[in-house]
Amino acid sequence: MDRSTIAGTTLILVGVLGYVAGIYVAYPGRAFSITVLMVGIALVAIAQQSATRGDA
Numbered sequence: 001m002d003r004s005t006i007a008g009t010t011l012i013l014v015g016v017l018g019y020v021a022g023i024y025v026a027y028p029g030r031a032f033s034i035t036v037l038m039v040g041i042a043l044v045a046i047a048q049q050s051a052t053r054g055d056a
Helices: 003-024 032-053
Strands: none
Touching: 003 032
């Protein structure tokens, strides 16, 4: 696993946890959990694409 995949997976988990917490508790900045989730998905997709092409 490279750093992009690990960072993306971590951001996905943090984004999901932030979203679930935001369902139950209103806290400032909870909308950023969706942004964090999207960035995590993008990092994982980029890492997988570059690994498939052999650019890693």
